[in-house]
Amino acid sequence: MIPLKINGKEHAVDVDPTTPLLWVIRDYVGLTGTKFGCGIAQCGACTVHLNGSPIRSCVTPVQVAAEQEITTIEGLGDAQQGLHPLQQAWIDEQVPQCGYCQSGQIMSAAALLETNTSPSDADIDRAMAGIVCRCGTYPRIRKGIKRAAIALKTEPASGG
Amino acid sequence: MGKWSRRAFITTGIAAGGVVVFGVAIRRGDRSGIVGDLIADPGDAIFDIWLKISPDNTVTAIVPHAEMGQGVHTTLAMMLADELDADWARLEVVEAPSDKEFANYALARGYAAGDVDFPAWLIDTVDGFFFRATQAMGLQITGGSTSVRTTGQFAMRVTGAAARSALLHAAADEWQVPVEELGARDSVISHAASQRTATYASFAAAAARLRLPAKPRLKSAEQFRIMGTSPQRGDIPAKVDGSAMFGIDTRLPGMKYAAVKASPVFGGTVRSYDAASVQDLPGVRKVIDLDAAVAVVADGYWQAKRALDQLPIEFDDAGNAGWEQGDIFKQFAQDLDASASAGDEETDLETGDATAVLAAAEHVLEAEYRVPFLAHATMEPMNCTAWVHDDECELWLGTQNPLGFAKDAAEAIDFDADKVTVHNQYLGGGFGRRAFSDVAVQAARVAAEVPYPVKLVWSREEDTRHDHYRQASISRFRGGLDAAGNTLAWHNHYVNKYDPEEAPHIPYAIDNQRIVYTVSKTHVPWGFWRSVDHSLHAFFTESFIDELAVAAGRDPYEYRRELLMNQPRFLAVLDLAATKAGWGEALPENIGRGISIHRSFGTIVAEVVDVEVVDGEVSVQRVVCAVDAGFAMHPDGMAAQMESGIAYGMTAALYGEISIRRGAVAQSNFHDYPMLRIDKAPVVETHIINSGESLGGAGEPGTPPIAPALTNAIYDATGIRIRELPIRLHDLGKPNRRETDVA
Missing domain, CATH: 3.10.20.30 (Beta-grasp domain)
Structure with missing residues (x-):
């Protein structure tokens, strides 16, 4: 075991x-x-x-x-226990299409925001280049991360 | 908006009591099959299956299409809700179960009316036993960018409007007032003069007893309240917290797992394998011969996969092991040569006399283009969970063609198709791949040999090597110009034609056109790949028109404009893309700009690409996209589909190459079949034209123009004309070959 x-x-x-x-x-x-x-x-x-x-x-x-x-x-996070700011940002920016890769995208983005509270496009590209999306949601992922970064600054310590 | 099984639906119907169902496709009184189940409660009234009104005034839209990220569940529900004047905030959406009563009659009507071309991949389904006696009725497919323009237009809007009319008439009868004095909004009917209001639900049962108008009046665009807006998609919340159920997430009590390996060489079959060598490995239950493949069933997927990796299998190669990619292109070239000399090409389009005009032209430009095979590489690898029990077979997976899959699985295990049920789940990418039933057939065959449910999952390697591939092709052009640079003739000869028919056609005013093809079959299985034949022909034709512009000494945008003067829709789209991109402005060093325009699936898309090329490294900076699909039902969804189609086409243009080595696919996974990643993804700006013309599709039309817009931009930056994809095969580090590279 x-x-x-x-x-x-x-x-x-x-x-x-x-x-x-x-x-x-x-x-x-x-x-x-x-x-x-x-x-x-x-x-x-x-x-x-x-x-x-x-x-x-x-x-x-x-x-x-x-x-x-x-x-x-x-x-x-989820709707019951409260969404992580990234999950809310993903909804606000309507990021997912098929949605299959998005767990990986969000987990990678969450790790990025733990160490970098104001990531630039270059920071995002570096941190997120390992996660493939076939639906091409990349431009919205960039927007979602930036939106979540702002939300995290105004409402710290929510989610995981 | 969870997925929804027949059982769940019936339960809801009975539990809710008095639930009313509206629509147009099913006759009243038809109590066959699931329709009979639906009206089992005498309190239920049924017109059809496209919308339900519950006693609490909730409206439910029933959508007969699969959700694969294109937002179809949301957009179709919007079309229904708007015509119904329903309360969008209280609207629910369910996907219709895969029963023939829920099949896509609207799609069939679209084809019958000639509004949509019939995609060839449906013919097998259409000809199947479900519909033998009828024409193109009974489909439940998702593909060909058809959902909004067929189901949306012919079913959702019509049903919504008809139900609204019936509800108003029922209210008028009850209140004894003229129906014209009634208003409807947010699922509530009101009569201003008497200050009465009542919910739709309170009149639903009475309305269901009225005859629905056969041709209800639909709203004009100025009357739309929901269509043309961008409400949030209903499928997204479940896709941010891991709760969305894809086919691969299916879990059933007692379920086991299967890994599978098919003959690497297409057409090959299993010759022998040593089942005993893995039988004693942990968790292994059974090794099953599937003729062209071997499956290992185990308690866990990893156990099955590991045992399969250790299993010695010998495959017969069906005599196909000699094929190399170079041989395939050589065969294409030889077949083109042979049919050109024999004059036995198949004719696509012939206007004027291109042959004679070319013979007399001042200047003839020739070019040959090539594209490779491509795999779909959906993020969710092929998988299917199957359970054969009590003389029935149930399948759980994401599919673009549930009825076709049921038919194919039934045939494979010798069941009646009525005994096979497909539970359609979210699709982790479709792109045409999930129109092919191979994995469902494998899973059904495995399940037929064991007493428990089995989830069969392909490895990424299996997925890459056993796809149904976008065809490789060669396309040859000859263009005739007069001394002033005017284009007089267009001659195009290419290998292999699939679908849609018009993919190689051009919108340009060139009087003499000859477009012909030659069939040159290979052993590589062909498949529908996002935009199908458009994906290659837009690259061919929009590259060659660019070459003609250069040869004529004209600006590529202006040159296209001149040839589109009698095509106002094309011209408006082209102008919008060029204007928004700032065409004509001076560009920084190393930046090139390219343009292209193409119509597919009823939608015209123009794209302008800005690319930077430094030391041979290509970096796509920006894509400006203009699109006219007639009317954008959900503008943000339209923009998302353009972004998506562009990324898909750009991935192929930059990197995509499936090549054949010793009869099999040489590539295996993302390390050798690379994908576009965020660090190479450009900014995409989408600009929408609502021309009011017939509705076009959205899922595919963004893809065709991107490859030529990109290679035209690379030409502008470097002077290097790319005539063979993918771009990564080319050395772009040699500066300024502009003069020498022009034919």
Whole structure:
């Protein structure tokens, strides 16, 4: 049994310790907001936070994440517990189209805003270039991040 | 706006009690199939299946199209709500379940009326047993940029207007006042003289007993309250917190997982494999031969995938293993040569006498262009969850053609199609790929051999190597100019024609045109790829017209204008894009500007690209887009679709190349089939013209113009004319080849 702490909740999973964290989160824990896109850390759809830092869960063996803080999109916020400013900004800017990559986009953006409260276009490009969107929502992602950055300054410490 | 199963719908109907359903497609009294279930409660009244009014005055729009990010659920609901004068704030949307009663009659009517060209990918569905006796009836597809202009125009608006009329007549009867004195707004009927108001719901049952007008009066654009505005899309909140359910997110009790590997060489089949070698690996349940592929079923997906990776499989290559990409282009060129000398080309379009005029022209310009095969690379890899139980088969996935998938899966496992139910989920990208049922057929076959539900997921490698590909092609041009630089003749000969028919046509006033093609088949499976044949022909024709402009010594924008003088719609779109982009202004060093215009799916789009080329590195700075789709029902959605179509086409233009090596696809994942990323994504400005002409599509027309606008801009910056995509194959570091590169 491997002990996991996901979105503040304890889990124990009986899997091969080399199983990628992605499949444990999706198939064993049942949180399907984190997506499979490529399996080789090229597209970022599987991005989650490990101790606050963005990682590609599709190439991270589950044993690496044991007993550490894992945050998925479900833990970032929702309509009940309150949306993270990025999630609200994504709605306000009407960012998603198909929506499949957006968990990864939002988790990457959340990590960026943790360390940079006023990211420039260049900062955003650098931090977000690992997350592929086939619907071409990139211009709206830039706007969404800037809008959320402003919201975070006026209403600090909300969300995860 | 959750997805919605037949069971959930029936429950809602009974629980709500007195729910009234409106529409035009189903006859009253038809109690067959699901319609019968819907009116099982004698208190329910039913006209059709496009809208429901509940006792609490909530209006529900029932949309027979898949949501893949194009906003169709929202836009179609807007069209219905506006004609109904419904309360938008209290409007709900559900996707119709995949039953033939919910099929897309409006789409069929659009085709029957000649308003929309019939996409070839539907023919199999149309010819299928669902509709054998009828014409193009019974579709429930999403594609061809058709939803708004067919279902929206012919079903949603008509039903909304008809229901509004029936509600008003029911109120007039009840209140004993002339119907003309009644007003309707936000799902409430009012009579000013007597100061009475009442909800739609209070008249719904009475209205359902009235005969609906066959041709209700629709609003004119000045009367629109919701159409033409941009309310927030209903599918977005679930897409920011991980709760949106895509096909791959399906979870069922007792579900197992399957990984699959098909013959790398197209046409190949499984010769042998050693199931015993993986049978004892953790979690492995079963190894299944699918003729052209092998599936491993296990308790977890990772277990299935790992076992499959270790499974030795030998494939027969069907004699196709000798094909290399170069051979395919060589075959295309030889077939073009042969049919040109034999004079047996297929004719697309012939006006005037291009051959004779070219023979006599002062100056003849020739050019040959090439494009490669392309994969769709939807972010959600192909997947399908299937469960065969109690002589039924249920499928969960995202599809652009649920009825076609049900038919194909039924045939594969020898079921009646009525025994196959497709539960359509959000699509993690469609782009035409999810019109092909291969993964659903695989999943149904696997499920037919096991007593539990199975989720079958393709790896990205499988997805890249077993797509249905945008065709590779060669297109040759000859243009004839007189001494003054006027264009007299246009001759175009290309390989392989699919759909739509008019994709190679040009809007320009050139009197002598000969557009012909030659069929040159390959073993690579073909598929609909966002904008289909337009994606290549816009690159070909809009590049060559640019070359003619250069040869004539004219500005590419002005040259196009001259040839569009009798095409006012095209001219307005071209002018808008050029003006907004600041065409004609001096540009900084290393910046080039290119323009293109193309009509597809009834919509005209012009794009102007600013590109910077430094040391051979291409950086797209800005794209200005002008679009005339007749009327933009949801302007922000229209802009989003232009942004999306441009990014999709730009990805292909810059990087996209699927090549064949030893009969199989050489690429496998995003490292060798790269995607546009945010650091290379330009600013996109969209400007909309509401011309009031027939409605066009939005999902695809943004894609065709971007490749030629970009390569024309690169020519402007460097003097290098790119005649073969993708752009990354070219060395753009050689400065100023402008003089030498012109043919």
